[in-house]
Amino acid sequence: MQQKPPAPKVRALQIWTFPRGSAKRGRMNAPTPNSFRTLPDERGHFGQFGGRYVAETLMPLILDLEAEYRKAKADPAFQAEFDDLLEHYVGRPSPLYFAPRITEELGGAQIWFKRDELNHTGAHKINNCVGQILLAMRMGKTRIIAETGAGQHGVATATVCARFGLPCVIFMGATDVARQAPNVFRMKLLGAEVVPVTAGAGTLKDAMNEALRDWVANVHNTFYIIGTAAGPHPYPELVRDFQSVIGKEARVQMMDRTGRLPDVLVAAIGGGSNAIGLFHPFLDDPSVKMLGVEAAGHGLDKEHAASLAGGRPGILHGNKTYLLQDEDGQITEGHSISAGLDYPGIGPEHSWLKEIGRVDYTSVTDKEALSAFQLLCRTEGIIPALEPAHAIAAVQKLAPTMDKDQIILANLCGRGDKDIFSVAEHLGVSL
């Protein structure tokens, strides 16, 4: 006999009250905004976060980029070319999918997925790369550089460079080059030069340092395609804008399909570009609550990559944001089973959204993500990447606490082909 659905436990959701004023947070000087979608300000700040903390050599270029982005944003031809490429090259709009079996298994809210894992190259990263390479060409730049951790952003960048015939140099930590061999080969097939970075621990932050060093030395002809909604202004803004296609589509699709908005949005966060892309178009919908999911690695008291939960504000890679660091401000290495979440910082808009309380943030461990990864494979026939597996793990905890007529929309931001080897290893299976 089927059990009665559990009584709705709305208390679990009361941590999100809207709009949450900043009055009680004395440190914040911004009043409760009428809109959560007006930032950054003209100096590139989201409250105390964001900004342009770069070497003087880069400053004029960053100002040029901002001016050119303003023009592009106002240019219908730019938007039309972006939309056309997203439709015919990337394969957008991505579907909005109701997931019946995982909904039934968790026994609470309806679970819906935004299927950005079906994009060309297998993740949301390509949305941003298409936008940025169009900007690069608008600015007359003839050489593209990028950093990559797991290799997804590197593959997406190499893809658009091949599509437009621009030379491409990808900086990748030597440690990551060794453990992400298939993506290194993909980038090379696509014509990119992959430069292994041996400085530091040879992971994502070191790759970003090296990309910045290359950029400083080649400012005249080079465009840096940053892979997440972080870095110096205007990157957090423009990456967010390009990724907002996710949330804009999802909002329309959800209204068409159900006639209502979702109750909660859930997305995984490394730098936070897929999350801000989903969240931003909903920020001014008071009924829509949002949950960003950081990587708790081995646990928040051990090695992890949860900058908001375990870090504090500081300055790195051109912006002020929450960072994993020691008492002297030295940056510490992040750890996550997911190489895409393994970064000691987070996009500055998330730091702001956390401080004003509009978005709630939680974290899940490697183990929980691994279990959610298998749950989705088994219940829906979808092999997710380890990044969205973190979002699914949070959904797993949240759904049973909600009513059956409530809706959770999670971003399935990448597919798991790239991760099957490391998942097999963690499960003790030898391939």
Added chain:
Amino acid sequence: MTRLSNAFAKGRPALVTFVTGGDPTPDATASILDALVEGGADVIELGMPFTDPMADGPAIQLANLRSLGAGTKTSDILRIATEFRARHPEVPLVLMGYANPMTIRGADWFAAECVKAGVDGVICVDIPPEEDPELGPALRGADVSLIRLATPTTDAARLPAVLDGSSGFLYYVSVAGITGMQQAAQASIDEAVARIKASATIPVAVGFGVRTPEQAAAIAKVADGVVVGSALVDLVAQHGADAAGPVRELTAALAAAVHSARKEIA
């Protein structure tokens, strides 16, 4: 007159030297700083190590890692500065590094510590004029010079903003690039220094890629000061705790070339 302005008012160009604090160990830095002074350096830049020195080339990146690997803390850097000031009451000392270690305990805390340690100026690589409120007001309020960087990409429109609020000297980065790599063509340095000096009321020192006495002398013909860093840091890498001798020798050769550069043309 401050210690910094004195250093540029000796009737000859100044030699500015950089080493990373705590490299190879916090205890070894004092003798290396003394070697710089004994060799004839006019201004000492003490690098604050950082895990992510993204404006630095391989030589100074490695120096940062050696220093942090030896356990150097911000408190060690401040102690090294304090002890230097006690040994050398007249030699200007500048801290150079990145924003996060400088601001993590608050700009006011950092400015106060600089004053206590007898630090004359601060060069922060990743705080451009646009983000001046992060550190500038605290330093100026404490009478610690904020030394800004100008680069080949700093055009005439930007230069006033770079100069506004900076003091001590202006550090002209002669190449668009990272520390320790190739030197700019001398002609482009001559042109840039002339352009900057037309609007600057503070001395202009030129650095990045300057390794030899010959290069330093050529720059000293047009600039108020010459900055040498990576070449000295390379000696520390090579000789470790015994680097004082070789550092003194190179500094002396650089100082002789810089100090006499204008005489040759006279």
